Amino acid sequence: MYGWTGKKVIIDLSNSKVYHEDIAEKLLKQYLGGRGLNAKILYDMTVAETDPLGPDNPLIFxxxxxxxxxIPTNGRYTVTAKSPLTGxxxxxxxxxxxxxxxxxAGFDTVVITGVSEKPVYIWINDGxxxxxxxxxxxxxxxxxxxxSLKETLGPNIQVAAIGQAGENQxxxxxxxxxxxxxVGRCGMGAVMGSKNLKAVVxxxxxxxxxxxxxxxxxxVDEMLKHIYSAPGYPIRSTLGTTAITDIYIRNGTMPINNAQKAYDEQTKKLTSDKIAAYTxxxxxxxxxxxxxxxxxxYTEQGPYSxxxxxxxxxxxxxxxGPRCGNYSLPSILKLNQLLNQFGLDSISTGGVISFIMECYQRGLINKEQVDNLDLSWGNVETIIELVRKIAYREGCGAWLAQGVRKLSEEIKGSEDFAIHVKGLEPAEQEPRGMKAWGLGWAVSNRGADHLRAFPLAETTWTKEDAVRAFGSEEVVDRFAYTGKEKLVKWSEEVSGFTDSLEMCKFAQMALTIPIEMTAKALWTVTGWEIDEQELLKIGERIVNLERMYNVRLGLGKKDDKLPPRYAEPLKEGASQGQSFDINKLLDKYYTVRGWNVETGHPTREKLLELGLAFTIR
Amino acid sequence: MSFIKVDRHTCTGCRYCEVICSFNKSEVCDPSRGRIKIEKDEIRGTEKPVVCRQCSKPKCVEACPTGALYKDEKTGVVLYINDLCTQCQACVEACPFNAIWFHQSLNIILKCDICGGDPACVKYCPTKTLSLVE
Structure with missing residues (x-):
């Protein structure tokens, strides 16, 4: 086999057994690998009742x-399991x-099942x-x-590990x-911790x-030429995503104080040039x-030197930072380090801390519930202490370790500002000022997330390109609703195949590699002739399969929504006056997807068309 | 005197050089076959490409007991004749820069020959960390 190895290893930690299996070429051509292949394996290996932190939930790499x-940017992987955060x-x-x-080392896929009696790590060395x-x-x-593992096994090993946060689930x-x-989102580190698995080496x-x-x-030459000459390359390759800070400040789309507002003068302390000073x-x-x-x-004198x-x-x-009312750059650099060391998803951690800070602001919790800490906006010492407590599940950390949805169920009056979709805390966009992203959050099958749709075109494409692709120039008006359902569907498809090729979306989407070029790249590696339409079809298949996973759990239209906060108009910044109404988009989105507008479920015809008959019950 | 010069400060550690080297030599992608390697210190955040400097008085040539390694008089490049090599790895031990490696499963020495004057790693390095000195 070219490109793929066609090999999967299944490791049963309950019985300390290792099984080797071939992966059928047909399956690889239906799902490509990575995210798509994992979705199929998860669908087959779990049932509606599977406990995310129990032995039956597989952890799939x-x-x-x-x-x-x-092929440039090929070095990604996806880890999949039923999420303990969202269920x-x-x-x-x-x-x-x-x-x-x-x-x-000889594998496309590693599937880990069961629970080890004692803490273990897995060592995969040349087969x-x-x-x-x-x-x-x-x-x-x-x-x-x-x-420590590098000292034991040599400098050339690669380690995927959990920290204290994963151990403590x-x-x-x-x-x-x-x-x-x-591998930040959806609590994959907790699943790993539940298996008593410290690392996969x-x-x-x-x-x-x-x-x-x-x-x-x-x-490869064509792709490199495209990347190097892309208009976004000079900034992406020097400032990376810190450049987005500047754009979102300008556009008034940065969530501040748990998305109570989307602009604050103080955010200018965090522009890309301020961060670049410490690169x-x-x-x-x-x-x-x-x-x-x-x-x-951070080299200067002070508490975070x-x-x-x-x-x-x-x-x-x-x-x-701003989501928690924090504008201290040194503290953000320190927190970034701590989150990596403890092994915490920075997005959900910030989501939880900012949520509990708003509960504190509104007097919905008392000081004893948060170990007598002062949860005022921007209290850096508190934020750092909470991160530590969460990682160790110490004191109120055990309570906060459950995520925003669970906390909100226990804190009366917090429902309207419990910022999550399907139990997942969203990333740092402001849907009121970027409508396509709001729709993307609402319909994402892993809960609120910017990377499922990643509808960058809304703010980066020209009107001409928008008309050519989606039939409307309003698609690139970030306040308009028109055509956003088409943009999100297409972006989800592109994300679907890109995540399954395990290429980086910054190359495929931000620097706009032509899809035909990606298809050709896949042919040169695997020998399988494929075109743009087929890649998009595979993306669609993956989105539909993931949706059917959730349909099996009873999810549907009622779950494709945003928190009530986003119905309130923004009061300041360049998105002032904007609100978000999912009802203006949802039925249109279901219609372009070929889904039932009453239930939000894929229709039988759509599932048959995509080769997903096994999901029909 | 031709050799590959390294500017350590601009290396991003992407390892494109390792992969293109293996591809150029054997049409497969396998960094373990690369005749150039990036030494990474992820804790300190440093990247160090290591590749043969084509020394004027090469210790590896001195150490080689069979003449498998020799210095090309015209280009100054230290070349390797696999047929003469006994895999004794004296060259690996002798190199003061750790820029010669022994590949266990292929049973060969890995050493940069600057691709006959048109090194693939230099061509593909995204940050021009690598350059050919002629």
Whole structure:
């Protein structure tokens, strides 16, 4: 097989057994790999009653067909399980260097089932799979764990590990590879902790075979040329996502104080130039010419003079910054480091802390409930202390470890500002000022998230391109509703196949690699002839399968909504006066999807068309 | 005197050089076959590409007992004849820069030969960290 290895290893931690299986080529051609393949495996391996933190919930790691090749930005992987945070379909994905190493070790997919009696880690070395004791690593943070494993197994290994947050099954714990790259969303780290699994360590020296080597190099050249000449490249490759901070301040679309407002003068303390002052070097993931990441070190005197990490990314800056009323850049750099070390999803952590701060502001909780801490907006010491307490489930940390939805169920009067969709705290956009993103949050199958649709076109495309693709120039008016259902559907399809190829959406979507070019890249690697339409069809299949996973759990139209807060018009900034009404978009979206507008479920015809007959009951 | 020069400060650690090197030599993608390697210190946030400097008095050539390694008089590049190599790895031990490696499963020495004057790693390095000095 070219590109893929066609190999899957299943590790049953309850019985300390390892099984090797081939992956059918037909399956790989239906779902590509990564996110799509994982969705199919999860659908088949779980039932509606599966306990997310029980032995029957599999934790699935997959790379994609391009992973390990020369196609730019191929080094991603997706981890999938039923989410302990949301109780529905869950996954997270990450780049760095772990994914290609798994491929070189000889596998597309690792499925981990059961629960180990004692703490263990998994060691995958050139086709050999071992379950090793990890008592000496338990209780240690991600960085200490990674360093210790490298001392034991050599400098060339790659480690995906949990920190204290995952061990303690914080519902939004992350899995972290390369110290600072997070499989952040949906609590995959908690699932790993529930299995007593500290780390998955990989090392490989098996080549990825390329079907058409000469053509491969040609398409790589074409892609690189496209990337280097893309208008967004100079900024993406120097400031990375910190540039979004500047844009969102300008557009008035940055959630502040738990999205009570979307603009504040103080956010100017966090513009990209302020962060760039502490950048010590640019950082690329595997085979990535965009190198959007940065090493950052705070060098000045003060309480955070030791702060050091990779990033911070836009989402983290805002989640634990302005979202919590915090405009202290040094503290954000320190918090970014702590979140990576403890292994916490920065987005959900910021979501929880800002939510509980608003409860405090409104007098809905008393001081005893939060260990007598002062939860005033922007109290940096409190934010840092809460992060630590959450990771260790210490005191009120155990309560906060459950996520916003569960907290809101227990705090009367907080429903209107409990910012989550389907139990997942959203990223740092403001749907009132960017309507396509609001629809994307509402319909996302893993709950509120910016990366499921990632409808960048709304603010980056020209009117001409919008008319050509979606038949309306209002698609690029961020306040308009017109045509957003088409934009979101198309963006979800592109995200679906990109996440399953395990390429980076910054290349495919932000720097707009033509889809035909990606299809050609896939052909050169695998030898499988495929075109743009087929890739989009696979994206659609994946979105529909993930939806059917949730339909099996009883979800539908009633769950595709945003919190009531977004119905209130914004009072300040460049999006002043804007509100968000999902009803203006939902039925239109279901219609373009070929779904039932009453239930929000895919129709029988749609499922048959996509080869998803096995989901029809 | 041709060799690949490294500017450590601009390296982003993406390892494109390792993969393109393996592809150029064997039409497969496998960084373990790369004749250039990035030494990463992720804790400190540093990236260090390591590749043969084509020394004027190469210790590896001195150490090689069979003449498998020799310095090309015209270009100054240290070249490797696989047929003469006994895999003793004396060169690996001798190199003061750790820029020669032994590949366990292929049973060969990995050493940069600057691709005959047109090195693939230099061509594909996204940040021009690598350059060819001629």
């Amino acid at each position: 997959s790379t994609g067909p391009l992973t390990g090749s020369l 529905i379909f869950g996954d997270g994905n990450s780049a760095g260097f772990w994914a290609p190493e798994l491929k070189y 050999q799979v071992e379950i090793k004791e990890a008592a000496h690593l338990w209780g240690r943070d991600v960085w200490e764990t990674t360093v 914080v519902k939004y714990a992350a899995i972290i590879n390369n110290l600072k790259r997070a 990989v090392r490989g020296t098996q080549p990825v075979k390329i079907a058409h080597p000469e053509e491969h190099l040609k398409v 010590t070097g640019l950082k690329g993931c595997f085979a990535c010419p965009i190198h959007c990441s940065r090493y950052t070190k 030791d702060a050091y990490s990779e990033g911070p990314e836009y989402e983290t800056i805002v989640a634990i």
